[in-house]
Amino acid sequence: MKIAEAIARLPTIEVEEWRYTDLSGLAKREFVAAGPAKPSLPTLDGLERVAFVGGALAPTVAPPTSGPGALPQKGNLSQNYDSVIELNAAFAQTGLALDLPANTTRTPLHLVTWFGGTPEGHAHLRHRIRLARGASASIVLHELGDDAPFFATQVIEVELAENATLRLDRIQRFGARTTALTRIDVRVARDARFDSVGLYAGGALARNDLNVALEGPGAQVSLEGVLAPAPGEHLDVHTRIEHRAPHGTSREAFRCLVPAKARAIFNGMVMVREGAQKTDSEQHVDSLLLAPGAEVNAKPELLILADDVRCAHGATCGQLDEDALYYLRTRGLDLPAARALLLRTFAQEILNHIALEPARLLALATLEPRL
Amino acid sequence: MLEITNLHAKVDGKEILKGVTLTVKPGEVHAVMGPNGSGKSTLAHLLAGRAGYEVTKGSVTYRGQDLLALAPEARATVGMFLGFQYPVEIPGVSSMYFLKAAMNAQRKQRGEPEIDAMDFLAWVRDRLAKVKMDIAMLHRGVNEGFSGGEKKRNEILQMLVLQPSLMVLDETDSGLDIDALKIVSEGINAMRDPGRSILLVTHYQRLLDYVKPDQVHVLARGRIVKSGGPELARELEEKGYGWLEAAA
Numbered sequence: 001m002k003i004a005e006a007i008a009r010l011p012t013i014e015v016e017e018w019r020y021t022d023l024s025g026l027a028k029r030e031f032v033a034a035g036p037a038k039p040s041l042p043t044l045d046g047l048e049r050v051a052f053v054g055g056a057l058a059p060t061v062a063p064p065t066s067g068p069g070a071l072p073q074k075g076n077l078s079q080n081y082d083s084v085i086e087l088n089a090a091f092a093q094t095g096l097a098l099d100l101p102a103n104t105t106r107t108p109l110h111l112v113t114w115f116g117g118t119p120e121g122h123a124h125l126r127h128r129i130r131l132a133r134g135a136s137a138s139i140v141l142h143e144l145g146d147d148a149p150f151f152a153t154q155v156i157e158v159e160l161a162e163n164a165t166l167r168l169d170r171i172q173r174f175g176a177r178t179t180a181l182t183r184i185d186v187r188v189a190r191d192a193r194f195d196s197v198g199l200y201a202g203g204a205l206a207r208n209d210l211n212v213a214l215e216g217p218g219a220q221v222s223l224e225g226v227l228a229p230a231p232g233e234h235l236d237v238h239t240r241i242e243h244r245a246p247h248g249t250s251r252e253a254f255r256c257l258v259p260a261k262a263r264a265i266f267n268g269m270v271m272v273r274e275g276a277q278k279t280d281s282e283q284h285v286d287s288l289l290l291a292p293g294a295e296v297n298a299k300p301e302l303l304i305l306a307d308d309v310r311c312a313h314g315a316t317c318g319q320l321d322e323d324a325l326y327y328l329r330t331r332g333l334d335l336p337a338a339r340a341l342l343l344r345t346f347a348q349e350i351l352n353h354i355a356l357e358p359a360r361l362l363a364l365a366t367l368e369p370r371l
Numbered sequence: 372m373l374e375i376t377n378l379h380a381k382v383d384g385k386e387i388l389k390g391v392t393l394t395v396k397p398g399e400v401h402a403v404m405g406p407n408g409s410g411k412s413t414l415a416h417l418l419a420g421r422a423g424y425e426v427t428k429g430s431v432t433y434r435g436q437d438l439l440a441l442a443p444e445a446r447a448t449v450g451m452f453l454g455f456q457y458p459v460e461i462p463g464v465s466s467m468y469f470l471k472a473a474m475n476a477q478r479k480q481r482g483e484p485e486i487d488a489m490d491f492l493a494w495v496r497d498r499l500a501k502v503k504m505d506i507a508m509l510h511r512g513v514n515e516g517f518s519g520g521e522k523k524r525n526e527i528l529q530m531l532v533l534q535p536s537l538m539v540l541d542e543t544d545s546g547l548d549i550d551a552l553k554i555v556s557e558g559i560n561a562m563r564d565p566g567r568s569i570l571l572v573t574h575y576q577r578l579l580d581y582v583k584p585d586q587v588h589v590l591a592r593g594r595i596v597k598s599g600g601p602e603l604a605r606e607l608e609e610k611g612y613g614w615l616e617a618a619a
Contacts, residue, residue, distance in 0.1 A: 322422075327459040329443035330419050330452075331473035331529065332480070338444075341472065345463040 037117025
């Protein structure tokens, strides 16, 4: 299959889940396979780094013993198989393949994926993370790139066996001319837990799908994030949490800071299947529009097929509090500093939940130019 | 010296101040009293630089500078401080961080270096004791969940920390019990010195038992209708504002 053929099969805005994110521009471009690049890659103290550059394992990094660099098997998790996964499966050559044996843990991983270098390049990664019963791991997914016009996809398949816990925090800051589609599918077994806090801070167009299936009783998920596009950027986060078993817990909290000419989209679908009794689900999305011409589309969706559940959701959208700005200014902070302080606080209430301190500090530093 | 000369101002097209003239010299404490709706709070916010007021005539200068031409933060830098009647809650921004950011912003504007963290902590601790506040309160969000009295004491704390030279205190005494009023008054009295000017905007005479003003002005229907010594405040307490409003 050629890349143009795969692109032609991507969803159009006629598909409900894609109505705000228009990929039709991709079909008008001619992409070439990304060539090698040698960007300087960041490190985080205390984390083991695994880096992929332009769809290939970065040669400067020795593959850790747990097996990244191996091509993950295709087609294992195809329940939500669609044209994005298809494209990714056709072109991804490598990715992280992490298998943790039962009741083990490992050094936290800093998974760096860098896209760029080749103008009109395209590159793809496919990762697979499997935690056996009682295992636990922490991964910081750090998505980066340069200013080359670029098209990237990533698919991450996660399987958490009984009582396993995975934390996948994210710092996403692609280049200003990158179009990136990232798809994360997570299956959570009985009493297992998946947590993710993400800073989504850039890319010409960055679409993120987080699909989590709570498959066993007592499974838990927490998805949080801050969407902070630069002017002109388009950030889209679609979450889909499916409660398939009783006593599941899901928590979602997203915040959007949207400047002029930028767009943030959050769509949160929570499905409670028949029999998923005692489900406890909460979802909040709060948005700040920072200038005229900023746009946000925030939509919580609930589909409940069980009758003994607790599901709450709320969405707010507003502007910075003028009284608070005035109060800060009367104390000597100038307008940009007062605005930045309020915005930083708004975002920090989410980003402070990033568990590892070096990652948390990096997220805050990455956010700073957006304030 | 603060000089307000023939100040006229509109809010939403309605004239609220209709020619206020007032001079507060260094070292002086003046009280502006008046009934509700007389324009007291408008005057206070106009001095601090709140948006939404239209000055149609007159001027305000402080130490010879045109105060009305300055942004709120620039007024703070030249020494202005407004104690809010209704202090704003800013959830999530710790008071300690806020105080330090404010202090360093003002120092930066004046070309001074940032304050050393330990010096700052000692400076704040000393002033916390003066307003009988616990340091734990400063680890909470600015005014977040504070009672009315706690918010007013927090205003006084900010004033003591920032050391302004021109203070406009807008009904800082309203809603306080006697103990809290004493604490607030002691804070204000601690700031009295020959280089500083204080304008107390108040509805009640009670504050003036604890902070002795040099002059008392009565603001009614947008004008100062009477000025006098501290005895004027007592007279108002006995007679109310009706006799002066009728005269205005």
